[in-house]
Every structure is written in C-alpha cells, then in structure tokens.
Amino acid sequence: MYDGLKGFRDFYPGEMSARRAVTDTIEERVRRYGFREIGTPALERTQMYVDKSGEEIVDELYAFEDKGGRSVALTPELTPTVARMVVARQGALSRPIKWFSTRSFWRYEQVQQGRFREFYQTNVDIFGSSRPESDAEILAVAADLMTDLGLEVDEFEFRVSHRDILGGLLESLDSEVETADAIRAVDKREKIDRKAYYDLLVDAGLSRGEAERFDDVLGTDDLDDLVAFADTERVSAAVENLRAVLEAAADFGVREYCTVSLETARGLDYYTGVVFECFDTAGEVSRSVFGGGRYDDLIGGFGGQPTPAVGVGIGHETLSLLCQRAGVWPDETVETDYYVLTVGDTRDVAARIARDLRELGHVVESDLHGRGFGDQLSYADGIGAETVVIVGEQDLEDDCVTIKDMRSGEQTKVPLAEFPPAEGRPTYDEYAE
Numbered sequence: 001m002y003d004g005l006k007g008f009r010d011f012y013p014g015e016m017s018a019r020r021a022v023t024d025t026i027e028e029r030v031r032r033y034g035f036r037e038i039g040t041p042a043l044e045r046t047q048m049y050v051d052k053s054g055e056e057i058v059d060e061l062y063a064f065e066d067k068g069g070r071s072v073a074l075t076p077e078l079t080p081t082v083a084r085m086v087v088a089r090q091g092a093l094s095r096p097i098k099w100f101s102t103r104s105f106w107r108y109e110q111v112q113q114g115r116f117r118e119f120y121q122t123n124v125d126i127f128g129s130s131r132p133e134s135d136a137e138i139l140a141v142a143a144d145l146m147t148d149l150g151l152e153v154d155e156f157e158f159r160v161s162h163r164d165i166l167g168g169l170l171e172s173l174d175s176e177v178e179t180a181d182a183i184r185a186v187d188k189r190e191k192i193d194r195k196a197y198y199d200l201l202v203d204a205g206l207s208r209g210e211a212e213r214f215d216d217v218l219g220t221d222d223l224d225d226l227v228a229f230a231d232t233e234r235v236s237a238a239v240e241n242l243r244a245v246l247e248a249a250a251d252f253g254v255r256e257y258c259t260v261s262l263e264t265a266r267g268l269d270y271y272t273g274v275v276f277e278c279f280d281t282a283g284e285v286s287r288s289v290f291g292g293g294r295y296d297d298l299i300g301g302f303g304g305q306p307t308p309a310v311g312v313g314i315g316h317e318t319l320s321l322l323c324q325r326a327g328v329w330p331d332e333t334v335e336t337d338y339y340v341l342t343v344g345d346t347r348d349v350a351a352r353i354a355r356d357l358r359e360l361g362h363v364v365e366s367d368l369h370g371r372g373f374g375d376q377l378s379y380a381d382g383i384g385a386e387t388v389v390i391v392g393e394q395d396l397e398d399d400c401v402t403i404k405d406m407r408s409g410e411q412t413k414v415p416l417a418e419f420p421p422a423e424g425r426p427t428y429d430e431y432a433e
Contacts, residue, residue: 006111007116007118008116009116013334015332017332018329018331018332019320022316022319022323022329022330026149027100029148030122030124033141035099038100039103040075040078040103042104043066044080045072045073046061046063051301058073060076060107060109062106062107074106075106077105077313078121079123079313082099084302086304087299087304090307093127095129099123099127100123101122102123103120103121104118104119106118113287113321114287120315120316121313123313123314124141124142124292124312125312126138126309127299127308127309128308128309129308130296130308134308134310135248135274135293135294136252138312139254140249142158143254145314146278150323150326150328153257155282156257157278157279157281158257158259159260159261159264160259160276161275163271163293164234164237164273165239166182166183166186167179168230168234169217169229169230172231172235177204177205183265185204186218198212201215217262218262218263220262223243223260238273242260270298270301271294275294276291277291280325282325284325285322285325288318289315290313290315290318292312294308295309295310295311296308296309334384336365336383337385337387338357338363338364338385339364339379339389340366340388341376341377341380341389341391343392343394345393349396350366350389353401354366357420360423360424365380387405390403398413399416400414401414401419402414410428411428412428412432
C-alpha cells in the first residue's frame with residue numbers, strides 16, 4: 001500500500017464533479033469577455049524563475065536536472081511562461097492579447113489552509129493595453145465569476161491599491177529606504193504582530209518614527225491625504241491612475257466590490273501599478289482568496305518590447321474554501337441520466353437504446369458485470385440514475401420497454417418504436433398519462 005505525497009491530493013468522482021462545475025463556471029465567464037484559452041508546459045528552465053525572483057526561489061521549486069543535463073522545474077506559476085510566449089510571437093499577435101488557462105502548478109512549501117504543493121489556478125491576463133479599462137476589466141471578470149458561483153456582494157471584497165503610492169510614500173521619507181523590502185513588510189502587515197511589522201520597516205531603512213507615521217497614513221481612506229503627505233508627482237500620478245481604474249470599474253458595474261486598501265501590496269516585485277486581492281469578508285478564510293494587478297515591466301525583462309500587462313491568478317483551493325463557507329459549493333454527487341437494465345438475452349436492443357440516448361446528449365450506463373435484475377437496480381440507485389430503462393425478454397415480446405422513475409419507484413411500459421424519441425429527455429412522467 002502506497003501513501004500519497006504530502007501536499008498532493010486525490011479527487012474522487014463526487015469531489016471532482018464539484019470542482020469541474022466551479023472550473024466550468026469560471027471559464028464560461030472568462031470566455032464571455034473574449035479571453036482565449038492557451039495551453040502551457042509543466043516544465044520550464046529553472047533559470048527563468050531565478051531571473052525573475054532570485055536564487056532563493058529554487059528552494060521553493062520542484063527543480064531537477066533532466067536527462068539532457070538541463071536544469072528544469074515544475075512550473076510554480078504561469079506569468080513567466082506567458083511572458084515567454086508573448087515575446088516569442090510578439091510581432092504576430094494582435095493587441096490587446098487576452099489569454100486564460102486553468103491548470104496545476106507546483107511549489108515545495110509548507111502545507112496549510114488553502115495552500116498545497118500541487119495547486120490549481122485559472123490565470124487571466126491582458127497584454128498590450130495600459131488604459132485603466134484593462135485593469136477594470138480584470139476586476140470585472142473576477143467579480144462576475146464570483147457572483148456566477150453564487151457569492152453575494154457582502155461575502156467577498158477586492159482590496160485595491162497601487163504600488164506607486166506605496167513606493168512614492170516611502171521615497172518621500174527622509175531616510176534611505178529599501179523600497180522592495182518595505183513593500184514586502186506591508187504585504188505581511190496583517191499576518192504578523194505589530195512589533196514584528198515595525199521591525200521589518202526599520203530593517204528596510206525607516207526610523208521608528210517614520211515607520212509609525214507611514215503606517216498611520218496607510219490607514220487613510222482619503223486619497224487626497226496621500227497626495228498631501230508625499231507631495232510628489234509619483235504619488236499624485238498613482239492616485240490619479242487608481243481613481244481612473246475605480247471610475248472604470250464603476251462603469252463596468254463592479255465598483256461596489258472594491259475597497260481602497262493601501263496595505264494591499266502584493267509581495268511579488270514585478271507589480272508596477274494597480275494591485276488587488278480578494279478576501280472573504282467573514283474572515284473565515286485566513287488568507288487572500290486570490291489576487292492580481294499590473295506588471296508592465298515583465299515582458300521587457302524577458303527580452304521583448306516593452307508591453308503593458310495586467311492579470312489575475314484565481315486559486316481554486318482558497319476559492320473552494322470561500323464557496324464552502326458561503327454555502328455555494330456544488331453538491332459533490334455523481335448523477336446518471338439513464339441506466340439501461342437488461343434481463344435475459346437482450347443486449348443488442350439494450351445497446352441500441354443506450355447509443356440512441358447518448359446521441360441525444362444524455363449520460364447513460366448499462367450492465368458490464370453480468371449482474372442479475374436486483375443487483376443492476378441497486379447499482380443504478382447507487383450511481384444516482386434518474387431513470388432506468390428495463391429491456392427484458394418479456395418486454396421485447398410485447399414490443400415494449402419498461403421506464404422506471406428511480407425517485408418515486410413508479411414505472412410504465414412504453415412501445416419500443418417510441419423509445420427513445422428523436423429529441424428531448426424522456427422520463428416516466430411523459431409516458432405515465
């Protein structure tokens with residue numbers, strides 16, 4: 001007997017049917033906005049992640065040397081891959097480039113609530129547009145798919161900020177500040193105690209007094225206060241851009257989901273503009289459900305022409321926690337439309353009926369085990385069959401089949417020539433009258 005690896009999970013049919021329903025809902029909404037699906041490899045060169053995130057990232061990767069002597073890694077995220085793809089065909093792609101994909105990723109890290117070593121994510125990205133409408137469309141598609149899943153406006157929120165506001169505020173201080181380190185500290189603000197948070201800011205170059213004043217201004221909900229505090233063009237421009245995105249989000253019908261939250265920093269260094277994270281408003285999901293933002297420098301960093309970009313990565317693990325908490329997770333059940341039950345030497349007719357029902361688009365099962373009548377009926381009940389079609393020798397002598405409704409137990413005979421009809425989903429109720 002072998003045990004599964006820690007951080008890797010099996011999904012049995014009921015669980016998988018619920019996950020598939022969620023994925024289908026997400027992808028249907030994304031497609032309605034004109035995003036096109038792409039497929040990406042499970043392996044990339046390790047150096048691609050080192051160039052983006054530094055040598056320390058290797059400790060979080062499933063990295064190894066392949067049989068050709070290349071250092072490769074199981075993909076821990078999608079953004080570098082899509083950046084590589086855009087660079088490879090940049091001249092041939094019409095802009096804006098709107099791509100999405102749903103797939104698994106791998107990171108060797110501590111397993112905790114909503115975080116596994118193999119995880120599933122839908123990524124949605126727009127390349128080639130720097131306009132506020134692009135940021136707003138990412139917010140809109142994310143909000144729409146959440147409501148499509150059954151979540152209400154008071155059950156989640158998008159905490160929205162701008163990286164240049166934080167960077168500009170830090171630049172306006174008298175001390176020499178390591179901006180990236182300070183922003184990482186802000187990203188951890190809600191996850192660590194206040195002393196540890198201030199210590200991180202001090203380590204990044206702020207004095208203790210500056211750290212406290214900086215933290216105070218982060219709590220404001222008046223963007224004009226930020227402009228006055230920093231008194232720099234960088235912060236003024238960032239505030240103007242953030243306001244423009246929020247105005248576009250209002251036109252797109254999703255402003256009500258957005259809360260300005262300057263503590264939302266997003267830890268990844270490549271974010272350059274508006275950033276956001278989705279949170280469970282009840283606080284029962286202990287970390288952000290998902291997040292995204294603008295990363296205008298990444299394509300250029302991968303050797304391509306400077307290309308603005310914005311996107312979101314929707315983690316299915318944390319999203320499933322939110323859906324379960326809100327009571328909108330799909331039922332983990334497996335259902336069958338029809339079970340074609342054979343009695344005696346009737347396989348040829350039963351097989352024809354099963355084929356015809358499948359051609360109508362229905363889920364149909366039949367006996368593969370040589371079971372008797374009672375065992376077949378028990379199996380049909382176990383797989384959640386709605387209707388059982390009994391094809392017995394006596395029925396066929398009368399040119400009939402028997403239709404049985406599994407919920408009520410009622411059944412009736414139907415002329416063989418009339419079943420199945422050319423269209424529809426024929427059930428007991430249609431023949432019982």
